[in-house]
Amino acid sequence: MITLHDVTKIYTVSKEVTVPAVRNASLHIDKGEFVIITGRSGSGKTTLLNLVAGLTRPTLGEVRFDGIEVWKLPDQEQSLLRNQRIGFVFQFPSLLPSLTSLENVMLPKMFGPDNDQQEVQPRAKSLLEQVGLSDKLHAYPRQLSGGQQQRVVVARALMNEPELLLADEPTSDLDEQTEHEIMALFQDIHARTGVTALLVTHAVELGRYGTRSIQMAGGEIVTG
Amino acid sequence: MNLIRFATRNIAGNAFRSWMVFFCATLMAAFVVSATLIIGGANDSLRLALDRLGADIIVIPDGHEQRLEAALLMGIPVHCWMPDTVVDEVAKVEGVEAVSPQLYLSTLRGATCCSVPEMFLIAYEPETDFTLRPWLEQNLEGGLALGEAVGGSLVYVPEADGELLVYGYGLDLKGSLDPTGTGLDQSMFFTFETAFDIARLSPDQAVKVMDIPPRTISSVMVKVDLRTDPHQVAQAIDAAIPGVTPLETNRLFKGQREQIVSLLNSVVVLLVITWVLAMALIAVVFSLAVNERRRHIGVMRALGASRTTVLQSLLLEAGVLALAGGGAGIFVSFLAIYLFRPLIIRLMEVPFLFPAPLHLAGLALGALALAMLGVTAAALIPALRISLQDPAISMRE
Numbered sequence: 231m232i233t234l235h236d237v238t239k240i241y242t243v244s245k246e247v248t249v250p251a252v253r254n255a256s257l258h259i260d261k262g263e264f265v266i267i268t269g270r271s272g273s274g275k276t277t278l279l280n281l282v283a284g285l286t287r288p289t290l291g292e293v294r295f296d297g298i299e300v301w302k303l304p305d306q307e308q309s310l311l312r313n314q315r316i317g318f319v320f321q322f323p324s325l326l327p328s329l330t331s332l333e334n335v336m337l338p339k340m341f342g343p344d345n346d347q348q349e350v351q352p353r354a355k356s357l358l359e360q361v362g363l364s365d366k367l368h369a370y371p372r373q374l375s376g377g378q379q380q381r382v383v384v385a386r387a388l389m390n391e392p393e394l395l396l397a398d399e400p401t402s403d404l405d406e407q408t409e410h411e412i413m414a415l416f417q418d419i420h421a422r423t424g425v426t427a428l429l430v431t432h433a434v435e436l437g438r439y440g441t442r443s444i445q446m447a448g449g450e451i452v453t454g
Numbered sequence: 455m456n457l458i459r460f461a462t463r464n465i466a467g468n469a470f471r472s473w474m475v476f477f478c479a480t481l482m483a484a485f486v487v488s489a490t491l492i493i494g495g496a497n498d499s500l501r502l503a504l505d506r507l508g509a510d511i512i513v514i515p516d517g518h519e520q521r522l523e524a525a526l527l528m529g530i531p532v533h534c535w536m537p538d539t540v541v542d543e544v545a546k547v548e549g550v551e552a553v554s555p556q557l558y559l560s561t562l563r564g565a566t567c568c569s570v571p572e573m574f575l576i577a578y579e580p581e582t583d584f585t586l587r588p589w590l591e592q593n594l595e596g597g598l599a600l601g602e603a604v605g606g607s608l609v610y611v612p613e614a615d616g617e618l619l620v621y622g623y624g625l626d627l628k629g630s631l632d633p634t635g636t637g638l639d640q641s642m643f644f645t646f647e648t649a650f651d652i653a654r655l656s657p658d659q660a661v662k663v664m665d666i667p668p669r670t671i672s673s674v675m676v677k678v679d680l681r682t683d684p685h686q687v688a689q690a691i692d693a694a695i696p697g698v699t700p701l702e703t704n705r706l707f708k709g710q711r712e713q714i715v716s717l718l719n720s721v722v723v724l725l726v727i728t729w730v731l732a733m734a735l736i737a738v739v740f741s742l743a744v745n746e747r748r749r750h751i752g753v754m755r756a757l758g759a760s761r762t763t764v765l766q767s768l769l770l771e772a773g774v775l776a777l778a779g780g781g782a783g784i785f786v787s788f789l790a791i792y793l794f795r796p797l798i799i800r801l802m803e804v805p806f807l808f809p810a811p812l813h814l815a816g817l818a819l820g821a822l823a824l825a826m827l828g829v830t831a832a833a834l835i836p837a838l839r840i841s842l843q844d845p846a847i848s849m850r851e
Contacts, residue, residue, distance in 0.1 A: 277846070285756055286846035305761050313758020320849070324753045328467025333455055340455045341758040347455075386757075 237291030317387030479779025499635030529637025531560030549682030622659025635807025752848030780825030
């Protein structure tokens with residue numbers, strides 16, 4: 231489903247200073263896999279995830295999604311691919327503060343071609359029920375706990391029934407109990423929907439939740 | 455959820471940015487509307503006043519030029535007399551097509567025999583008149599009879615009196631002329647016959663006699679042949695008839711015109727400064743707001759918003775704020791200028807006519823379009839910059 235071929239990403243800080251974030255990474259993820267990428271802070275995990283998602287252009291190499299080279303697509307088509315086929319869960323609080331939980335979950339539909347409110351709202355409500363937040367439909371992000379916010383983000387990621395679910399440190403700011411709940415939620419979603427999942431975390435012990443674990447260090451894939 | 459609803463929610467969620475842009479849009483629109491209204495109103499007022507006179511040249515006794523302008527502009531009565539033989543002498547000048555004499559009179563101050571104190575009164579000769587004739591032909595077939603008058607737009611019959619008293623003589627007000635914004639709006643017109651009748655009866659009816667020296671007139675209105683230059687005719691009158699001054703109407707109100715031009719120049723400079731500063735402020739505030747929302751814009755891109763959608767969404771926010779701010783600016787300007795008209799006229803020393811509703815609507819739409827264009831243009835660079843940024847970079851701390 232996803233293939234990274236000899237991908238390198240170098241960030242240019244200034245004319246003289248460049249930072250290689252990912253070096254010569256090659257990776258293939260099959261449909262239905264639940265891959266967990268672990269590594270220390272600065273190992274290049276997030277950049278690798280962004281490369282898979284088409285959120286940053288590789289300096290070298292190519293990223294393919296179902297055989298299509300992502301960076302050869304024009305912006306409109308690339309955006310449509312993200313909107314229709316990829317769901318995102320971010321490390322940072324990514325809910326839009328001016329929107330309620332329900333509106334945040336409905337957001338991906340607004341950017342897509344099928345934004346029929348009669349269908350969108352019931353689906354968003356159903357997703358929020360599935361993540362245990364049926365009583366928080368009209369709550370704003372500031373009125374939710376960290377765990378609840380992350381559940382809304384998961385519901386949002388599933389709004390367009392994606393084929394690929396990407397999660398960047400989804401449990402980094404959560405306590406142990408909530409971390410377990412969120413990881414169990416991912417496992418449950420993967421088991422129920424068969425979605426391909428790629429989750430990035432610094433916590434090596436979370437590798438057990440996936441079907442495959444990959445380790446990164448110094449911008450390179452070292453195992454997996 | 456759609457882009458408009460999304461934009462309004464973001465506007466509500468970003469109070470500082472929103473209020474700043476709203477304020478700038480208000481200022482931008484208000485300035486355009488106020489400047490256009492005041493300068494346009496003053497210009498229209500002068501133009502209408504000249505049209506009302508209907509003459510190419512006004513011949514008056516020497517030394518009364520400024521007082522005649524004050525009478526026409528501010529309605530301050532002027533009294534001047536010259537022999538009625540001047541009418542024939544002017545008519546003989548080459549290029550003169552028509553002449554009509556007028557008498558300039560006024561009501562008394564603080565006298566019970568006059569309903570309105572110090573009102574400028576103009577008596578005309580119906581047989582030769584061309585100043586009032588176009589209005590009379592349209593509105594009052596048969597013209598004015600003895601004891602009848604028409605007033606400027608601000609002249610009305612006091613309810614307590616039931617009639618307009620001039621030197622104790624009850625005048626029947628037959629109609630009101632269209633507003634010009636000048637002293638003509640507070641003046642009254644009637645025939646020579648009525649003027650002489652008022653004068654005749656004034657010793658018995660008024661506290662003071664209305665004095666019209668025999669065989670005199672106050673001015674001669676002159677219409678020039680279409681093929682002749684009014685300036686040449688004026689020069690010819692000046693040379694041929696001693697003791698009179700021919701005033702070319704297109705050169706009347708020179709001081710006021712210069713005042714308007716000088717006002718226009720100052721306003722244009724101020725307008726440019728205000729707009730440049732407002733647009734710079736909007737650009738800075740928008741840049742700050744966009745920077746603050748950088749991560750969330752990155753999230754929008756990750757969720758499938760294209761560069762165009764992000765740009766549209768940000769410009770829509772700017773557009774909605776411009777619409778609201780511009781609307782407020784237009785409303786406040788209209789209201790302030792309408793309420794403070796007398797103060798504006800006094801401070802700027804120019805006449806002023808509030809435009810017709812259709813003209814106002816056009817002005818409002820134009821100002822709104824300009825405010826939207828200005829605000830959107832100011833927001834364009836920050837919006838373009840963030841929409842073109844790599845989403846991963848946008849999301850980084």
